[in-house]
Amino acid sequence: MILEHGPSGSGMQLNGTARRIWELTDVPIDLDTLCGRVASEFEVSRRECDDAVRAFLDELACHGLVEEVAEAPGDAATRSRYLDLLKRSLVNLVYPEHELRIELLEEHGRSGGPRPTEQLLRDIRYRSPAAFDELVASKRDGSVRHRRPSRFSHTMVGMERLDNLEYCARKVFADGVPGDFLEAGVCQGGAAIFMRGLQVAFGEADRRVWLADSFQGLPLPTHEIDRAWDLDWSEARQPWLACDLPAVQDNFRTYDLLDDGVRWLPGWFSETLPSAPVERLAILRADADLYQSTREVLESLYDRVSPGGFVVIDDYGGVDACRLAVDSFRAERGITDPLRRIDWTGVYWRREG
Numbered sequence: 001m002i003l004e005h006g007p008s009g010s011g012m013q014l015n016g017t018a019r020r021i022w023e024l025t026d027v028p029i030d031l032d033t034l035c036g037r038v039a040s041e042f043e044v045s046r047r048e049c050d051d052a053v054r055a056f057l058d059e060l061a062c063h064g065l066v067e068e069v070a071e072a073p074g075d076a077a078t079r080s081r082y083l084d085l086l087k088r089s090l091v092n093l094v095y096p097e098h099e100l101r102i103e104l105l106e107e108h109g110r111s112g113g114p115r116p117t118e119q120l121l122r123d124i125r126y127r128s129p130a131a132f133d134e135l136v137a138s139k140r141d142g143s144v145r146h147r148r149p150s151r152f153s154h155t156m157v158g159m160e161r162l163d164n165l166e167y168c169a170r171k172v173f174a175d176g177v178p179g180d181f182l183e184a185g186v187c188q189g190g191a192a193i194f195m196r197g198l199q200v201a202f203g204e205a206d207r208r209v210w211l212a213d214s215f216q217g218l219p220l221p222t223h224e225i226d227r228a229w230d231l232d233w234s235e236a237r238q239p240w241l242a243c244d245l246p247a248v249q250d251n252f253r254t255y256d257l258l259d260d261g262v263r264w265l266p267g268w269f270s271e272t273l274p275s276a277p278v279e280r281l282a283i284l285r286a287d288a289d290l291y292q293s294t295r296e297v298l299e300s301l302y303d304r305v306s307p308g309g310f311v312v313i314d315d316y317g318g319v320d321a322c323r324l325a326v327d328s329f330r331a332e333r334g335i336t337d338p339l340r341r342i343d344w345t346g347v348y349w350r351r352e353g
């Protein structure tokens, strides 16, 4: 590849490494992330890489081919505030009272009692402070423990599990771990929307986010372990867990995060995941509840997780069948990377080798 520059049309011949650096600067990227990516992709020491990248960028800047923009001290803080607002919107911590209002009106419909007054609906947060506190607590650690699962937020995953995703993504970006992000079990799409938000916010939008789901809810339990626990959460029994693909795409649009970097794998995992055109993953997030589904995710995708990448399991503490799937898979594969707790149900590990 030859880069032409200047009125004379003089050029610069790029070898493989230089060509990759040039590609990576196609989107705004900070120096630390750039060096991390190059060091890991070309297996050179970070020090050697930093010097070489710096020298090459200086040369490009000399010819006006790249522009170095100092990140204002406020930028990192602004990014963190964007991500925080994104998380609070996704779990519905911005207007949580609406959920109490809906519940009150549902109750009114069931009981046929007097219609709640406008003032009660408006001030419900102050009129029912215990219910409000309980609702907010459920948004922090993910719905089910405190109350019934949230049907109305774009994710059932609470703030703590979204914080964990942010932690994993920051590590992946800083260390230059190659690969896309994938969530298996997306429901309304909230956690996956946050994954794309992280990539965009950190200038890592050339990675992809893959979404694998039936988009018609959970399958009927067929494995003996799922049947033993009577885990029938299929559409007939739990219709709110079935969210169709256009609705999930609309949710991405709501956050202005639907673009070509978001890729869809619609169908049952057993049919979509083994042949999915996903090469490398930096974050694999399994949120599929069942033994069978969790095993299918790990069996099909674990080998595609890059060294230094993360495996996140949403339902480990909350669903015994999921825990058995993870424990049996780790034992069979001899995985000893420490399993770390996120909250009462989520766990993750970082793939060492």
Ligand SMILES: C[S@@+](CC[C@H](N)C(=O)[O-])C[C@H]1O[C@@H](n2cnc3c(N)ncnc32)[C@H](O)[C@@H]1O
Pocket (backbone or CB within 6 Å): 154, 155, 156, 157, 183, 184, 185, 186, 187, 188, 189, 190, 191, 192, 212, 213, 214, 215, 216, 217, 218, 219, 241, 242, 243, 267, 268, 269, 270, 287, 288, 289, 290, 292, 293, 296
């Ligand atoms: C608990 S929900 C996921 C919640 C979501 N991650 C969020 O942010 O709220 C579980 C999802 O897994 C999907 N699912 C479970 N097993 C599946 C399978 N074998 N094939 C395809 N989709 C499956 C269901 O359709 C459902 O959308």
